[in-house]
Amino acid sequence: MNKKFLCLYSLTGPILLALGGCAETVQLGGDPKLEVIDANALPAPGRADLTGGTQPYFVGPYDKLVVDVFGIEELSEREIQVDASGRISFPLAGVVNVSGMTPGEIEQALAERLRAAYVRDPQVTVNLKETVSRVVTIEGQVKKPGLYPVVGRMTLMRAIARAEGTDEYSKLDDVVIFRTVGGQRYAALYDLDAIRHGAYSDPDIYANDVIMVGDSRSRRLFKDILAGMPALVTPLVIGIDRLTR
Incomplete structure (x- = not known):
């Protein structure tokens, strides 16, 4: 993996920072089921669109x-x-x-x-x-981790929104969904940022799923460096930090 380095100067001397990736513009689309259209051409949903696609609710203990x-x-x-x-x-x-x-x-x-x-x-x-029996567990770098009820259709983006979104240390390309089917435990890795931009479809979430949002260690390190840098270079550091998101 290519690394991008930036040398910043403080009152105590140069500091070399390794950035995980270069700034790039994320393109909208890529999912074959997604049609990208002009903003003013987005159609309104019909009655079937608003009521369809829901999952049946199965009652369980303590509901x-x-x-x-x-x-x-x-x-x-x-x-x-x-x-x-x-x-x-x-x-x-x-x-x-x-x-x-x-x-x-x-x-x-x-x-x-x-x-x-x-x-x-x-x-x-x-x-x-x-509902108590049908919940999804959302953990990791979200603003409000916890257990959330699954009523109707829930997707990964909707689940993250229920947890009040990702936080400043979230690693959006390291989101894992754990699921047990027939006694076999499975795990799948997702790129939340790519899903947000329509590159991939938004996967369905089911009761008893566990969603783990990864932690960006490089962003934490960057934050620590930022806290210890002189005020004169702080605006530059903030600008580079935004480029690494």
């Missing part, structure tokens, strides 16, 4: 649900938490295993149980109030 049975006050607005084994208990329906079911499937299961308990034409509505 909180709100269940309503239309016309029966005693069975309405009942807040229920799924237990550790993925089950809920509901009046007249008894204990129901709901782990891995969508809210719509839970509605059907409860309605069948209520009909069996001689409730006439039960109309059941199940809404998700709080």
